[in-house]
Amino acid sequence: xxxxxxxxxxxxxxxxxxxxxxxxxxxxxxxxxxxxxxxxxxxxxxxxxxxxxxxxxxxxxxxxxxxxxxxxxxxxxxxxxxxxxxxxxxxxxxxxxxxxxxxxxxxxxxxxxxxxxxxxxxxxxxxxxxxxxxxxxxxxxxxxxxxxxxxxxxxxxxxxxxxxxxxxxxxxxxxxxxxxxxxxxxxxxxxxxxxxxxxxxxxxxxxxxxxxxxxxxxxxxxxxxxxxxxxxxxxxxxxxxxxxxxxxxxxxxxxxxxxxxxxxxxxxxxxxxxxxxxxxxxxxxxxxxxxxxxxxxxxxxxxxxxxxxxxxxxxxxxxxxxxxxxxxxxxxxxxxxxxxxxxxxxxxxxxxxxxxxxxxxxxxxxxxxxxxxxxxxxxxxxxxxxxxxxxxxxxxxxxxxxxxxxxxxxxxxxxxxxxxxxxxxxxxxxxxxxxxxxxxxxxxxxxxxxxxxxxxxxxxxxxxxxxxxxxxxxxxxxxxxxxxxxxxxxxxxxxxxxxxxxxxxxxxxxxxxxxxxxxxxxxxxxxxxxxxxxxxxxxxxxxxxxxxxxxxxxxxxxxxxxxxxxxxxxxxxxxxxxxxxxxxxxxxxxxxxxxxxxxxxxxxxxxxxxxxxxxxxxxxxxxxxxxxxxxxxxxxxxxxxxxxxxxxxxxxxxxxxxxxxxxxxxxxxxxxxxxxxxxxxxxxxxx
Ligand code: GCU
Numbered sequence: 055x056x057x058x059x060x061x062x063x064x065x066x067x068x069x070x071x072x073x074x075x076x077x078x079x080x081x082x083x084x085x086x087x088x089x090x091x092x093x094x095x096x097x098x099x100x101x102x103x104x105x106x107x108x109x110x111x112x113x114x115x116x117x118x119x120x121x122x123x124x125x126x127x128x129x130x131x132x133x134x135x136x137x138x139x140x141x142x143x144x145x146x147x148x149x150x151x152x153x154x155x156x157x158x159x160x161x162x163x164x165x166x167x168x169x170x171x172x173x174x175x176x177x178x179x180x181x182x183x184x185x186x187x188x189x190x191x192x193x194x195x196x197x198x199x200x201x202x203x204x205x206x207x208x209x210x211x212x213x214x215x216x217x218x219x220x221x222x223x224x225x226x227x228x229x230x231x232x233x234x235x236x237x238x239x240x241x242x243x244x245x246x247x248x249x250x251x252x253x254x255x256x257x258x259x260x261x262x263x264x265x266x267x268x269x270x271x272x273x274x275x276x277x278x279x280x281x282x283x284x285x286x287x288x289x290x291x292x293x294x295x296x297x298x299x300x301x302x303x304x305x306x307x308x309x310x311x312x313x314x315x316x317x318x319x320x321x322x323x324x325x326x327x328x329x330x331x332x333x334x335x336x337x338x339x340x341x342x343x344x345x346x347x348x349x350x351x352x353x354x355x356x357x358x359x360x361x362x363x364x365x366x367x368x369x370x371x372x373x374x375x376x377x378x379x380x381x382x383x384x385x386x387x388x389x390x391x392x393x394x395x396x397x398x399x400x401x402x403x404x405x406x407x408x409x410x411x412x413x414x415x416x417x418x419x420x421x422x423x424x425x426x427x428x429x430x431x432x433x434x435x436x437x438x439x440x441x442x443x444x445x446x447x448x449x450x451x452x453x454x455x456x457x458x459x460x461x462x463x464x465x466x467x468x469x470x471x472x473x474x475x476x477x478x479x480x481x482x483x484x485x486x487x488x489x490x491x492x493x494x495x496x497x498x499x500x501x502x503x504x505x506x507x508x509x510x511x512x513x514x515x516x517x518x519x520x521x522x523x524x525x526x527x528x529x530x531x532x533x534x535x536x537x538x539x540x541x542x543x544x545x546x547x548x549x550x551x552x553x554x555x556x557x558x559x560x561x562x563x564x565x566x567x568x569x570x571x572x573x574x575x576x577x578x579x580x581x582x583x584x585x586x587x588x589x590x591x592x593x594x595x596x597x598x599x600x601x602x603x604x605x606x607x608x609x610x611x612x613x614x615x616x617x618x619x620x621x622x623x624x625x626x627x628x629x630x631x632x633x634x635x636x637x638x639x640x641x642x643x644x645x646x647x648x649x650x651x652x653x654x655x656x657x658x659x660x661x662x663x664x665x666x667x668x669x670x671x672x673x674x675x676x677x678x679x680x681x682x683x684x685x686x687x688x689x690x691x692x693x694x695x696x697x698x699x700x701x702x703x704x705x706x707x708x709x710x711x712x713x714x715x716x717x718x719x720x721x722x723x724x725x726x727x728x729x730x731x732x733x734x735x736x737x738x739x740x741x
Contacts (some may be wrong), residue, residue, distance in 0.1 A: 057511035057698035062248050063523050063546040066189055073191045078129040080105055080113045086134025086142065086177075088117055093174040093250075097133045097181035100247075100322045101169075104185040119144070122137070129165040131184075133177050136170045148197075152176065152260050155255065158182055159196040175255060175288035176393075181277075182251040190545045200530075203489045206444055206499030207529035208256035209249060210294075210338065211506075215268060221450045221589075222260050223457045224507030224514035227622060233267050235276020239283040243504055246287035249701070252526020256290050258501075262340035262378065264296040266303035269323050278330030292335035292373070297359070298347040299323070307727030310352035311362040317368055324366040336373035338365050338581040340418070340740075343380050356381065356402060357409035364411035374497060376444060377410070379403055379418045379434055385601040394615070394623035395603025396422035404437045415721040417444040417501055420470045422625070423454050423604055425457040426568045426579040428466070430647055431653040433628035435487050442495035445470070445488055449521045450505035452589050453580040454569060457505075459710045461569045462562035462686065464524045465534035471532045485532035500529035515706055516699050519547065537563060555692055561684050571677025572717040572727040575670060577650030578606050578614065581721055591713070592720035608728055613666065614649035626651055645669075656729045670725055671733045674718040681714035701720035 056065055083105075085098035102390055105111045112363040114708045119132065132139065136158065137542050138622025148228070149158045152172035157180030160168045169184055171177030174363045184194055198425045212220040213227040215234070221725055228241035236242075249257070260268055267273065299307040300319045309316055327333060341348025341359055351544045360377040367373040381400035399422060410416075416438055421429020435443060445466060445630045448454075472484040482492055490498045498579045502525045504511045520543045537559060544558040572583040573592070583593035585600055597606045607615055616622030618638050626637040637651045645660045656667035666671065686708040692700055722738040732738070 057696045059512060059516055059699070060244060060518070062512065062519050063186075063543055064251055065546065066109055066185070066249065066325065067103045067386075067549070068446060069108055069189075069191055074109050074346050076191075076193075077109055077188070080109075080111055080131055080167075081128035082130050083113055083115045084119055084130060084132045084134075085115055085117055086132065088118070088140035088653065089175070091282075092284050093178040093286060094134050094138075094171075095280050095290075096250075096286045097169065097178040097527070098179075099361045101131060101133065101181050102184060104188065108185070108327050115713065122470060129167065131167040131169065133169045133181055134171070135174055136172060138714065139168070139170050146170075150199055151260065152199060153201040154205055155253070157183070159198045159200070160543070161196050175250075178250055178288050179253050179398060186251070186542070186546060190542065190550060202253055202530045203532050204499030204529065205254065205490075205497055206501070207254050207526065208258065208292075208335070208501045209254055209504045210446070210501050212261040212263075212450070212503055213259065214261050214263075215265050215273070219505050219507055220263060221448075221449075221452045221503070222457075222505040222507050222514060224505060224509040226508050228508055230504065234272050235280060239279060241508065242280055242283045243287070246284040246289040247524070247634055248512075249289050249432075249526065252286040252523055253530040254526045256292065256296050256335045256336045257284065258292045258335075260294050262294045264294045264340070265294050266299040268293060268295070269299060269303060269327070274326055274330050277327065277644060281331040281333070290333050290335045292338060292376075293327075294338040294340065294595060295363075296346075297339065297341045297351075302682075302721050308352065308467055309347065309394045311349050311354050312352075317365075320362060320366045321369075324363075328370045334367075334373045336367055336375055336413075338376045338378065339363065340378050340380065343378065344384055346385075348381075354434060355406065355409065357406045357414075357438060361409075361411045362411045362412045362643075367413060368411075368556075373413070374503075375411075375414045376417045377414055378446070379416050379432075380446075381423075382603065383601075384603070386603040387601070388598060388603075388605055388607075390624050390665045391616070393603070394617060394625050396617065397623060398422075399432060399434045400437055400628045403434055407441050410441045415444055415497060417446050419446045420467070421456075423579065426604075427566075427573050428469075428575075428577055428646055429454060429471050430477065430577075430650060431484055432737055433475075433625075434569045435484055436475045436477050436482070436630050436633075437628075439493050442490065442493075442498035442499050443487065444499055445484070445500040447525060448664075449501070449518075449525050450503045451518065451521070452503075454566075454584060455514040455710070456590055457513050458706055459569055459681075459713065460515075460516075460517045460561060460565045460707065461521075462536070462540060462565045463599065464528060464534075464539060465563065465566050467528055469538060471528070477630050479630075479632065482630075487603045488532070500525075504528075511702070516547070516703055517558075517562070517706070520544075522539050523547075543657070548699070551694050554691055555695050557612075557687055561687060564680060565684075568677050568680045568714075571673040572681065572714045572721070574721075575673045575676075576614075576645060576666065577647035579604060579650075581606075592717045592724075594721055596722045606649070608725070608729070610728055612653050612655045613725075614653040615651070616653040619650045622653070652691075656725075656731055665731075667725060667729060667731050668734055671735070671738050674722050675737060678714040679716035682711050685711055 087094035157176040171181040217231040218225040581594040617625035619627040
């Protein structure tokens with residue numbers, strides 16, 4: 055078995071002979087494509103591999119549907135597109151219409167299996183569904199259809215050309231080294247396999263803080279090789295671009311998006327890139343953000359900046375411009391009570407909605423600040439009607455323990471995806487905006503920052519992989535149950551042993567609330583070090599007194615950001631009326647976001663009856679106490695899973711237990727020093 059983790063949740067460990075005997079002996083896999091680089095062919099090979107691992111069956115791949123009828127007593131697995139199946143003379147009238155990338159999975163009365171996609175990718179996704187059911191000992195369903203919620207289900211790598219990874223905690227990049235694309239892209243193909251298995255269909259391969267060297271001749275050729283490595287898995291690539299490339303690479307005097315030479319430059323780059331990557335998904339752009347140049351630098355609007363690239367892409371395929379909404383001033387003056395970084399995205403983008411070209415999308419972080427342990431849903435989702443949106447999540451646990459703390463993210467994602475923005479007084483849960491349903495968009499969906507590196511565990515921690523798996527599952531089906539997803543992942547990654555499944559599930563389900571308790575509660579954000587940019591470990595004092603705008607406004611008397619319209623920054627008013635009304639008043643603001651929206655005295659009573667400060671003290675004790683239980687609970691799995699992964703996880707859980715105490719005491723002491731209010735239970739203080 056793969057104890058290093060390269061296969062992630064695709065281990066295909068063999069079923070017990072009792073379970074395996076319930077499955078038919080498969081005689082052949084019929085791939086309705088002979089093109090070895092097509093996802094259909096990939097699917098056939100994957101099913102062959104899976105059957106070999108899970109059922110210990112050796113099954114041949116063929117291409118001829120007709121030959122099947124000669125052996126009616128044996129079961130066959132047919133994989134292809136619905137149209138190929140129909141062209142082979144088969145009846146497809148019983149298959150309901152599918153969305154792009156959707157699939158039909160069917161076992162007939164003779165145990166023959168049909169895995170038919172709306173397109174070739176769909177066939178591959180169906181094959182993975184078949185295998186992941188089989189690996190859990192679950193039978194193939196009959197007449198099962200599955201459609202993705204949204205067409206865009208992408209990953210954003212933050213890999214730098216020098217091989218380092220921004221917010222990377224798992225070794226060097228699998229894509230780049232020494233300013234060029236790596237020669238050996240084996241890991242890139244393996245990564246595409248993991249992505250495809252959970253329905254992810256696109257990837258931006260380099261950091262949003264991009265570099266002009268990306269477009270060197272050598273790298274254009276290298277990007278072509280990356281695209282070739284991922285294409286058989288139905289994964290298409292795109293790139294993040296550096297706005298000033300015309301100046302820094304071509305030596306032009308300006309990068310003004312309306313300058314004819316700049317336009318010609320980007321047209322040329324786009325043409326050259328398409329020679330190597332004809333199916334490019336597009337450009338991702340971070341501009342006028344955290345010191346990056348952008349259209350505003352040249353006195354142009356954000357729409358003018360985006361439309362330059364939209365026009366260049368229009369000449370080729372269906373590539374899109376994804377413009378990040380993460381535009382804000384990071385030299386904000388805290389002495390002005392009205393200043394608020396959280397306001398920035400709506401202020402910058404709300405008037406651009408009708409001005410972007412039709413192949414421009416806006417990518418919005420789930421909350422208005424920056425991947426904090428708890429944030430309200432970004433209000434920008436309520437302002438874009440014509441311009442489609444992509445939500446940005448972060449599997450990379452930048453503010454969430456950096457893969458050294460276990461923090462299973464779906465419960466957090468659900469607070470955002472299920473949130474009803476009540477746009478125009480109508481039901482508007484975020485997942486229905488992202489699916490395109492709410493505003494009739496054709497292209498919209500999901501992106502997540504993922505920091506896989508060269509480490510054999512991919513993310514530096516075996517348990518962190520549940521977030522990558524779950525991200526794909528949620529982009530496909532955003533109303534999934536977080537517990538079902540972790541149970542599936544655990545069975546696939548470790549074993550179906552109930553002790554293992556229950557333990558991993560309970561630790562995972564408790565992990566985010568636990569982390570929130572000992573890091574930052576009541577919507578105060580993750581109280582980590584932010585000025586030295588590591589974003590790790592407790593440093594509540596670093597939140598204020600700088601221009602970054604992740605402020606808590608904590609002083610001797612009170613804490614929290616007043617974001618009301620009446621007396622604060624006005625942020626609450628960026629939401630549609632019903633939601634704005636809820637956040638405007640302390641009484642109607644949920645406790646978990648109290649300090650996000652209101653500046654209150656430490657003695658303010660919560661709905662629970664506790665004061666804010668006592669809640670802080672208690673939550674930090676509770677969170678740290680729960681973190682102490684993880685390692686002992688994991689100990690019960692000794693011998694039930696392989697030793698290598700057992701020890702790897704145990705080591706991290708012990709570390710987390712210790713670090714949670716550091717968090718608890720630093721944060722509690724800091725606030726006790728600020729306000730001088732004693733802990734009712736006498737625990738907090740310097741000893
Ligand atoms: C965060 C993160 C940066 C990143 C930025 C972004 O601020 O700390 O490393 O560049 O987000 O999303 O662009």
